Amino acid sequence: MIWPTRRSANTPPTSDQAAAAAAAAAGNAAVPDTAAKDIAVSEPASASTMPKLPPRATVKPTVAPKAPEIRRIDLYTELKVDLHQKLIERINLSALDTMSREQVGRDIGDIVQEMLKEVNHALNLVERRQLVEDILDELLGLGPLEPLLKDPTITDIMVNSATSVFVERSGRLEQIGTRFANDGHLLRIIGKIVSNVGRRVDESSPMVDARLPDGSRVNAIIPPLALDGPCMSIRKFSKTPIDMDKLVGYGSMPPDVATVLKGIVKSRRNVLISGGTGSGKTTMLNAMSASIEPHERVVTIEDSAELQLQQAHVVRLETRPSNIEGKGEVNQRDLVKNALRMRPDRIILGEIRSGEAFDMLQAMNTGHDGSMTTVHANTPRDALSRVEQMIGMSGIDISPKSARSQIASAIHVVLQLERLSDGRRRLTSVAEVTGMEGEIVLMQEIFKFERRGIDADGKVIGEMKAMGIRPKFMEQLSARGIDLAPSLFDPFKRVEGKA
Ligand SMILES: Nc1ncnc2c1ncn2[C@@H]1O[C@H](COP(=O)(O)OP(=O)(O)OP(=O)(O)O)[C@@H](O)[C@H]1O
Numbered sequence: 427m428i429w430p431t432r433r434s435a436n437t438p439p440t441s442d443q444a445a446a447a448a449a450a451a452a453g454n455a456a457v458p459d460t461a462a463k464d465i466a467v468s469e470p471a472s473a474s475t476m477p478k479l480p481p482r483a484t485v486k487p488t489v490a491p492k493a494p495e496i497r498r499i500d501l502y503t504e505l506k507v508d509l510h511q512k513l514i515e516r517i518n519l520s521a522l523d524t525m526s527r528e529q530v531g532r533d534i535g536d537i538v539q540e541m542l543k544e545v546n547h548a549l550n551l552v553e554r555r556q557l558v559e560d561i562l563d564e565l566l567g568l569g570p571l572e573p574l575l576k577d578p579t580i581t582d583i584m585v586n587s588a589t590s591v592f593v594e595r596s597g598r599l600e601q602i603g604t605r606f607a608n609d610g611h612l613l614r615i616i617g618k619i620v621s622n623v624g625r626r627v628d629e630s631s632p633m634v635d636a637r638l639p640d641g642s643r644v645n646a647i648i649p650p651l652a653l654d655g656p657c658m659s660i661r662k663f664s665k666t667p668i669d670m671d672k673l674v675g676y677g678s679m680p681p682d683v684a685t686v687l688k689g690i691v692k693s694r695r696n697v698l699i700s701g702g703t704g705s706g707k708t709t710m711l712n713a714m715s716a717s718i719e720p721h722e723r724v725v726t727i728e729d730s731a732e733l734q735l736q737q738a739h740v741v742r743l744e745t746r747p748s749n750i751e752g753k754g755e756v757n758q759r760d761l762v763k764n765a766l767r768m769r770p771d772r773i774i775l776g777e778i779r780s781g782e783a784f785d786m787l788q789a790m791n792t793g794h795d796g797s798m799t800t801v802h803a804n805t806p807r808d809a810l811s812r813v814e815q816m817i818g819m820s821g822i823d824i825s826p827k828s829a830r831s832q833i834a835s836a837i838h839v840v841l842q843l844e845r846l847s848d849g850r851r852r853l854t855s856v857a858e859v860t861g862m863e864g865e866i867v868l869m870q871e872i873f874k875f876e877r878r879g880i881d882a883d884g885k886v887i888g889e890m891k892a893m894g895i896r897p898k899f900m901e902q903l904s905a906r907g908i909d910l911a912p913s914l915f916d917p918f919k920r921v922e923g924k925a
């Protein structure tokens with residue numbers, strides 16, 4: 427029961443805990459650590475670590491919501507924060523831990539009812555219920571983010587500042603009316619998220635990667651690096667991962683190409699998945715991994731674990747940033763090296779970004795066929811150049827020609843993904859690396875997405891076509907008993923009727 431320590435709204439809080447938590451709730455910096463624990467307020471709330479936010483350089487005009495709407499949202503946010511603050515002064519915070527959300531909800535509902543009378547706010551039943559839900563989200567969860575996290579149609583949440591929030595639904599970005607009370611409120615929520623995974627965000631480490639308990643990937647960057655106040659990006663974890671059949675169902679690739687991709691994984695070809703930010707690289711990696719045989723030992727390496735492999739024989743590794751003294755960092759490169767000592771059949775590296783590219787190519791070249799990774803690049807050719815640059819970053823003294831020959835022998839297939847102008851993600855190219863000629867890595871495109879235009883609704887029209895080339899990897903496929911019909915690669919047979 428949270429009533430026992432209840433005081434009148436006018437009585438100043440007697441416990442440091444309550445006062446501190448209330449201050450934290452309002453985005454105030456002076457919060458002792460003891461108080462932080464009970465309502466899960468995290469480190470940034472401490473006066474010493476809390477960065478001072480510089481004044482906003484510019485006020486960005488927001489497209490939506492419109493002015494009267496903003497005023498209404500502001501009034502509601504003010505009321506919510508005000509009541510939340512008053513509530514914290516009244517309730518027994520430590521009791522919250524032992525109660526279910528329903529129990530807390532019932533008690534809070536009663537208190538809110540009473541407080542609404544005091545502040546003279548007339549709310550109808552629906553509004554009151556919403557207010558209680560929102561206050562519960564503040565107390566027990568991540569405040570304004572909670573409804574967005576619960577909404578299954580939202581895949582990405584982008585908090586540009588306390589008053590500017592965008593989400594992605596069905597591939598489309600839209601600005602929504604969600605607002606935080608102020609920068610301090612947003613910073614408190616960020617602090618709550620990152621402290622849950624033992625990380626911190628403050629002036630000395632203003633950029634941080636974290637994960638929500640449900641696996642969603644979070645990045646936060648705060649002033650002085652972020653000019654318009656704290657900023658956070660959340661890639662929501664999909665509870666039911668997108669598999670190959672779903673990718674085909676969404677029109678991301680034709681069924682015939684999906685059959686070929688499954689064959690590529692089964693025949694242990696090394697695959698590089700290339701694409702821009704949010705183009706679906708991790709999703710494709712995950713979908714392809716389903717074709718790995720259950721008896722194979724797989725080691726996955728990621729900066730922020732997102733892969734959801736279904737096999738039983740999987741070891742998941744995640745990098746670690748340095749601690750407050752700048753020590754203890756374990757990067758992807760260290761993990762790739764370690765993975766090689768773990769007797770893996772295949773290594774799956776979430777994304778190559780730097781020197782680990784060299785070690786990954788070594789792994790691919792030395793008996794770990796069937797390994798896969800992703801890279802940020804716009805075309806398959808560009809992807810190989812990026813890998814070459816990354817080899818340079820590894821500090822290994824190697825000539826461009828040797829680097830290219832490493833690439834040509836390690837990577838067998840490059841897949842290109844794109845987020846099209848209509849918001850849909852698509853496989854746009856399947857290319858095969860065939861060897862070297864002089865200093866050039868040879869590639870041939872097996873399938874290619876050909877755009878024919880855009881329809882009246884802005885939807886991209888096009889189809890994926892076979893380029894009429896019988897891939898070299900057919901030999902490996904046949905050797906493993908996977909026989910793909912030659913007609914799959916026939917350019918005159920349309921592999922897809924519609925985009
Ligand atoms: N083919 C697809 N159809 C519909 N949605 C997709 C598809 N592929 C991915 N998505 C969704 O798009 C979002 C981004 O996907 P994903 O994380 O795989 O991209 P990414 O390229 O790995 O991004 P990043 O560059 O940030 O690592 C996710 O929410 C995912 O569920």
Ligand SMILES: [Mg+2]
Nearest residue numbers: 707708709777
């Ligand atoms: Mg990714």
